[in-house]
Amino acid sequence: MAKKGRSPSPKSARAPVRPSAARPAGPAPSGTAAAPTRHAVRPRRSTYIEAVVIYERGLEALQRHDFQVAADLFESVLRQYPEEKELHERVRLYLNICQRQAAPREAIPQTLDERLYAATLAINGGNYDQAIVNLRLVRDEDPDNDHALYMLAVAHAQRGDLAEALAHLERAITLNPENRALARTDPDLEPLRGNETFRTAVDTAAGSRGVDRRRLVRTRFTR
Known part of the structure; x- marks a missing residue:
């Protein structure tokens, strides 16, 4: 029996390719680097x-x-x-x-007299820390300088260091009893007046020497 030949199957029709429509101008899609924009450099004034x-x-x-x-x-x-x-x-x-x-810098005192003078100015100006610095230098160089020790007593008393002030005052009186009379009326030692040690030191009878009035004037601090 003769086989019937297959009729060829028709080829599937292909859809016509349409030309893609032109994309409208707009911002570049995400992930695409945009062309850098150049800014005009502003000139300096x-x-x-x-x-x-x-x-x-x-x-x-x-x-x-x-x-x-x-x-x-x-x-x-x-x-x-x-x-x-x-x-x-x-x-x-x-x-x-x-x-x-x-700024002009103050000259650093070099001699004992210069340091004593600088300490006097510092005490008069209420700069007790600076006064103590200069007076300690005098004391270290001349341990028996009763003038420096008396001024140390004043500076420490004004700063509230009563124990230090009393120690220096007692030493100054021991070296020169004339300091006792000065201490009795010195307003700079007012913080010590309620202290028993101070009263004992200044109330003890003075030594055989009289009080040198010239020294009292020299050791007072003119305000």
Whole structure:
């Protein structure tokens, strides 16, 4: 029996390819790097350039240790260019350095008399710590200097160090009994007056020597 031949199957029809529609312009999809946008560089103000020139001159003067000239230049930047705020912080930093270096420094006392005088000024000004520093130097160099010991008693009494004050006062009176009469009426020793040790020290009969009035004047602190 003859086989019937298969009729060829029709090929599946392919859908026509449509051209893709043009994408509308818009932001790039997520994950796609956008092209960098160039910003115009803002030019520096002419005043900024002028201020920097003066600032650099100030730095040069500072490096030469010409502190007063440098300070004047830095101050002129602050005064003449108030709008240059970004420069002011650095200017003020160096200006403070110049002002500290240019400030006159007090001469350091070297001799016993200079230290005693400096201590007297310090006590009169209420700077008892500085007075004690100078007086201890005198005491270390001249342990029997009753003037320095008496002033140490005053400085410690005013600072509230009563035990230290009494010890120095007793030593000063032992070395020179004239200090007893001075201590009786000295207002700078007022913090000690309620202390029994103080009363005993100043009420004890004075030695055979009379009180030297010139010394009383010298040891008082003129306020």
